[in-house]
Amino acid sequence: MPIKENIHIKGTKDGLVFLLNDECTFKEILEELKDKLENSHHGILTGPLMRVTIKTGYRKLTSTQEKNLKDAFKSKGNLLIHAIDNEVELSNEKEKEKDKVQVVNTTIRSGQMHQFEGNILFVGDINPGGHLLATGDVYVLGALRGIVHAGFDGNEDAVIVASIMEPTQLRIANIISYPSEDGNKKENRHQFAYVQDKQIILESIHHFSMIKKGLDIFT
């Protein structure tokens, strides 16, 4: 009998939850699992049909490992594997949720203020005196002539992209820039703004992939 328990079994109203330790080898898990299914918990494991959820913690199983696990359960006909979850994928899904883009189409006119959670693809114009706030990135398909505040809850990694970049002001997190004071009106098409050394930098959109690497918002 192993002294250290690598598998904990919990009963919930949806069935059994097997919590697998993610700090030991998979072989140890498998042996202990077989041992437990064969030898102990006779009362619980031989009853009526049970749904089983397996939680592997931060361990991501390979397909062979998954198959081994399923085979071990098959020896007990009444245990039906419902799901195999791991924390890595769950948190990935949360990340993906964060990277999703919400499409908004309207015109923001002087005196109007729109506020959003997450990333925004804004189709339309933001006129002088209009405000657009988002906790994530802001992509403007149209003319940005008013104020855009990206990452307004403090996210300095947020960017602002615009087809026509003539803003009154740009804000990312708590950094503010006044691009219109530079009077650089000629090269204002297809630009994006990002934060570097606590300053907002404007760049041509050609360099966007270099700055915002690994951005997989459309997946």
Add this chain to the structure above:
Amino acid sequence: MGEAIVITSGKGGVGKTTTTANLGTVLSLSGKKVCLVDTDIGLRNLDVVMGLEHRIIYDLVDVIEGNCRLKQALIKDKRFDDALFLLPAAQTKDKDAIQPEQMKKVIEDLKEDFDYVLIDCPAGIEQGFKNAVAGADHAIIVTTPEISAVRDADRIIGLLEAEKHIDSPKLIINRIKVHMMRNGDMLDVDEIVSILAIDLMGIIPDGEEVIKASNHGEPVALNPNTLVGLAFRNIGRRILGDSVPLMNLQQKKGFFHKAKKILGF
């Protein structure tokens, strides 16, 4: 059942009242029955521009408070036989004297008898504005080629979007100084239209004759020989549904210029 059109701008002094007076003149000359309504309570001007100040007995507030019947307050403009009437604003009260619902009722009643009800809106976005737009079906935004006027027009368009009973507003650009626009010293028409993103209903050049006409109480549109008068007549025709090309404000070119153009110089 007629149509009610509110003429508004946000900013003061861009020519709302002049536009109202002249469009009323043009529409009634085309044989339509028109009523002008001044909603600028406390700062009324439309009666002065129309030259009807001396004939005011009852006003808008009297109608709403029930001191007179609606018909009693209407002033007939004798220059246009039975085609143009004015409902003047009160001068001794202020904008809070009436409510949007009451205004709506008055406009509904007027629409029964008239083809067009033109509502002259006060400057600003407060009570007066809310009263003026309450009964309107359409809106005309007047702006001038100045950045502050365009900014305010944009704000007004945004506020009108919330008024579901009014369809998409139309734009009039007033006081265009042709030489300044040509030199790029003034916002040009395309730039204004691209910012405001609404349909352009007409452009009106700047002209000294407008001030002169206002001072005499005679709308400038009565005189078709002036460029400004012609511009208002064009807008009137567009309201009636005609398709009229935008006025070419460039100076008339001489024979030699035309010849050169044909020859390709």
